[in-house]
Amino acid sequence: xxxxxxxxxxxxxxxxxxxxxxxxxxxxxxxxxxxxxxxxxxxxxxxxxxxxxxxxxxxxxxxxxxxxxxxxxxxxxxxxxxxxxxxxxxxxxxxxxxxxxxxxxxxxxxxxxxxxxxxxxxxxxxxxxxxxxxxxxxxxxxxxxxxxxxxxxxxxxxxxxxxxxxxxxxxxxxxxxxxxxxxxxxxxxxxxxxxxxxxxxxxxxxxxxxxxxxxxxxxxxxxxxxxxxxxxxxxxxxxxxxxxxxxxxxxxxxxxxxxxxxxxxxxxxxxxxxxxxxxxxx
Amino acid sequence: xxxxxxxxxxxxxxxxxxxxxxxxxxxxxxxxxxxxxxxxxxxxxxxxxxxxxxxxxxxxxxxxxxxxxxxxxxxxxx
Numbered sequence: 001x002x003x004x005x006x007x008x009x010x011x012x013x014x015x016x017x018x019x020x021x022x023x024x025x026x027x028x029x030x031x032x033x034x035x036x037x038x039x040x041x042x043x044x045x046x047x048x049x050x051x052x053x054x055x056x057x058x059x060x061x062x063x064x065x066x067x068x069x070x071x072x073x074x075x076x077x078x079x080x081x082x083x084x085x086x087x088x089x090x091x092x093x094x095x096x097x098x099x100x101x102x103x104x105x106x107x108x109x110x111x112x113x114x115x116x117x118x119x120x121x122x123x124x125x126x127x128x129x130x131x132x133x134x135x136x137x138x139x140x141x142x143x144x145x146x147x148x149x150x151x152x153x154x155x156x157x158x159x160x161x162x163x164x165x166x167x168x169x170x171x172x173x174x175x176x177x178x179x180x181x182x183x184x185x186x187x188x189x190x191x192x193x194x195x196x197x198x199x200x201x202x203x204x205x206x207x208x209x210x211x212x213x214x215x216x217x218x219x220x221x222x223x224x225x226x227x228x229x230x231x232x233x234x235x236x237x238x239x240x241x242x243x244x245x246x247x248x249x250x251x252x253x254x255x256x257x258x259x260x261x262x263x264x265x266x267x268x269x270x271x272x273x274x275x276x277x278x279x280x281x282x
Numbered sequence: 283x284x285x286x287x288x289x290x291x292x293x294x295x296x297x298x299x300x301x302x303x304x305x306x307x308x309x310x311x312x313x314x315x316x317x318x319x320x321x322x323x324x325x326x327x328x329x330x331x332x333x334x335x336x337x338x339x340x341x342x343x344x345x346x347x348x349x350x351x352x353x354x355x356x357x358x359x360x
Contacts (some may be wrong), residue, residue, distance in 0.1 A: 006292075035313075037284075048287075051288070052285075052287050052288040053288065054288075055287075055288030055289045056283070056288040056289065059283075059288065059289045059351075062323075062330060063323040063332065063334070063351070065331055065332045070344045128291040133293045165295055188360065201348075202358060202359035203356050203357070203358065203359050204358075204359040205283075205355070205356055205357075206333040206354055206355055206357060207284060207285050216285050216353070217283055217284075217285055217353070218285075218288050219291075219311070220288075221283040221288060221353070223284070224351075224353075225283065225353040225354070225356075227334070228321040228323070228334035228336075228351065229319070229321070229334075229336075229351070229356055231333035231334045232321055232333065232334040232336040234336050236336070236357055240357060240358060241356070241357075241358055241359070242358035242359060
């Protein structure tokens with residue numbers, strides 16, 4: 001009898017041990033870990049990011065145009081005109097030496113959404129719209145969206161609605177559009193004449209070596225990297241980016257507000273420049 | 283450009299001095315091999331506007347360029 005009870009007790013103790021010993025070991029290890037002295041990692045230097053951003057701002061200022069630097073300083077973003085869309089009309093395929101666009105329909109012509117004028121085929125945003133349309137052929141909404149913007153592209157190519165500001169040096173008949181560059185946000189393509197948002201181009205410049213525990217560049221370096229890549233090789237940058245419909249990451253209401261702020265800012269800047277010129281002449 | 287550091291001077295030299303030019307070429311190649319893009323800030327002769335010019339090899343860097351900026355290669359974001 002006693003022997004049977006002792007055997008049962010041993011079995012119960014062994015079963016309980018299976019359950020409680022691992023838990024006890026885990027608790028002990030956690031307690032030891034809490035007591036261990038952990039050296040401060042380098043990325044916890046609170047001033048490092050601020051110093052990096054200060055250096056990045058100086059570099060940005062030394063590279064971009066004065067107007068762009070002041071825009072970034074005052075508004076927090078930079079507008080860059082599309083180099084591709086701003087090329088002189090005479091240099092485009094489908095145009096002759098006089099700059100007349102042979103592919104642009106006359107006023108009153110009907111526009112066929114399936115027609116592909118040569119000038120538009122070279123346009124990076126146009127090409128991106130085409131790809132989006134192809135990829136989304138099963139999605140009627142996205143296909144309609146792409147078709148609508150292709151139609152607008154063609155209307156503007158024909159000279160419709162081009163009463164707004166143009167890129168300096170752009171010839172008549174161009175179809176200018178521009179980009180807004182925000183730090184660590186997608187590049188936003190839009191039509192300056194109408195304020196219509198075209199697309200978001202999501203692009204990053206990750207440093208895989210993560211020298212300081214992060215792969216993100218300082219804000220101003222991110223802006224400079226986008227600016228350099230856009231002004232140097234717009235096609236290459238847009239090819240690297242993921243294109244999305246506007247409003248995916250940047251709130252369209254914020255963009256409209258920013259565009260309004262940009263107009264006010266440009267007006268004020270022009271007024272100050274004119275006042276300075278008048279003072280110099282007198 | 284480096285995360286957490288901003289601008290870092292990698293190398294400097296005079297391209298007219300042979301030894302220094304070789305050093306610059308070697309460093310340029312090393313940066314491109316490590317996956318960086320190279321851009322040269324330039325000023326358009328006609329409009330006077332500043333822009334950048336990508337350089338895929340050292341020979342594409344203008345001889346009178348003051349600096350070449352290396353930055354991480356672009357990739358599609360989320």
